[in-house]
Amino acid sequence: MSRLQAEHLFMVFGRRPEEAVARLKQGAGRDQLRGEGTTAAVIDASFTVEPGQIFVVMGLSGSGKSTLLRMLNGLLEPTSGHVRFDGEDLTELDPRDLREVRSKKISMVFQHFALFPHRSVLDNAAYGLEVQGVPREERLKRATEALELAGLKGWEKSWPDELSGGMQQRVGLARALATDADLLLMDESFSALDPLIRRDMQDQLLELQKRLKKTIVFITHDLNEAMRLGDQIAVMRDGAIVQTGTAEDILVTPANDYVASFTQDVDRSRVLTAGAIMADPETAIGSTTADGRSLRTAQDVIAAAPATVDEDTPIIELFTPCSTSSTPVAVTGGDGELVGVVPRARLLAVLGEPMTPADEVADVPGLVKTGDESNGKGDAEGKVTAGA
Template sequence: MSSRLEAEHLYKVFGRRPDEAVERLRGGAGREELRADGTTAAVIDASFRVDPGQIFVVMGLSGSGKSTLLRMLNGLLEPTAGRVLFDGQDLTALSDRELREVRAKKISMVFQHFALFPHRSVLDNAAYGLAVQGVPRAERERRAAEALRLCGLAGWEKSWPDELSGGMQQRVGLARALATDADLLLMDESFSALDPLIRRDMQDQLLTLQQTLKKTIVFITHDLNEAMRLGDRIAVMRDGRIVQTGTAEDILIRPENDYVASFIQDVDRSRVLTASAVMDPHVRGDEADCRCETATPDTPFTALCALSARLTHPVAVLDGARLVGVVPRQRLVGFLGDQQGEPTPCDHPRDEGKVTARA
């Protein structure tokens, strides 16, 4: 599958002699060394690809470079070095007019702050991107109304932004991005200004929409649990560099350095891990009883715990009719990380011995 979006060795340097600074970075100079000379390296040698229909999350603390990286993806900031490819087209080689055309029709952005026009109705706010494109009024209102319906705002079309809650205003911002039917959505800390319950509701809304629309999304966040919940793949940034890219399970189970390991230590693993991540794949056909309740590779961790509590032997994991692994109870306990020494939902005294499959 060809990628929808690809970043190739992106650098963004602010300050004096940025090209010279890039060469120094390539030669091994550090961010602090450049800062001492009055130059700020916001993004350093960032490369990744995003496949069609994928939610790609860029996660990092404040100052890690994630928002600067996002703005290079649609040309709001010009890279000091490197390329951005969108459907194979080099966006960094486009003229200003061509780039505006791409942003108007193919790439939409949802900001952290709602950026709604207070003097326009909800419907007109949702239709604004289509108005910029020159879409006739009847067509843009039809498409905006459908986008509002998808975002749970049917019946609010004639309301004003100040009549809506914060969560509802953010839904209008999302509807405005969806109405243009753009191929790529860029979301910059889009839910960070919301209260926790509303924020989770917006995450649910995005995941529900994604099941239907299959948009390609780059989502920026500093919240690790949000990244783990939303991301098909996740890039972790630190000091301008991407230090690890992978699935949520990859990052939880195989952190590439001490920084990532410390970053993920407080994550609720039971919300992320599945049977495929925790099973022992080195298993023979006589090491699990497949006649009883079984799991699939996608079975959530919490469901595995409940299943293990009902069985006297390791849980068999089947891909169709094929046995692909087993999950012993103590393996569940180990992945859960019982750091306080308290009993886990899976921790009980049954024997963990092997069970022979019967014909």
């Protein structure tokens, strides 16, 4: 079962919000409602988040992403729609039960650190547990463990003003981790940090996620951050989700021009992986290498490949092997079996670079170029022959 489900969420501010939702469902535009004094902050947002997944909501300022996040834990009551957490409809809970869920099962990490200046780092990290009524000895123990996870071991007795911005944000993260909540909601949590510190915090979050397998909804306006962190990414525009998918989905098949404009400056070589672009291994089996070796089995392909990588390898690591050999790079699964190949032509195509005729020939299975390739002299007529 999905950990979190958002079902047709609408959030409308202003006059007659229910009437505005009905009009939106009938096709009324956001600008039309704004002209009448009504703001549609979120429009028909639906998605699911699986256990242990980082789900990133990305959009520009005013796109509705922070409003959406606040509906997920009941800080804002949707005008219409439902939020289900572990099968329980949060929109149907009374205020007391909702506070109970928020205090024990859902934690938030905000953009601004919101630390108490008169409390030590340890007491700040333990604050959520104090709210829950956890005895002091236990909450300090759990807060100490959370600070160690967040990379702040040895700073427990320090004061917030003695820490850098990145370290203060780590305290905020530790406070969320100490509660052992099932769901972390992170609202632009790293956007106030300098670029180098921000990347360090992203590394920290990814490392923590490997160990803790939390379910996380992460809000950001930065596409590179979304691509780096998100198992799934939802792109918002004007209150609506315009595309949901993996980083590869959004880069390779943007849903519209708006999404495409976001992705045009992304370094694809560091986001896309071998598994995302690989061809079926059958395309290499039965072909012949440039030096005449016949690739009859999967093991032949692996043996002849200039490199063997796993599916999660960034394609930037494929440039060198693809540039030194016309034989495809082999992609293997966890059991070492061949699951795909990455020919040079496919790598260039994904990066959007034009191919030369030589590139096209080099990557056609079963074909090799005639002529003396070592000295750059090909067949005078540019012939292509089947490899023996």
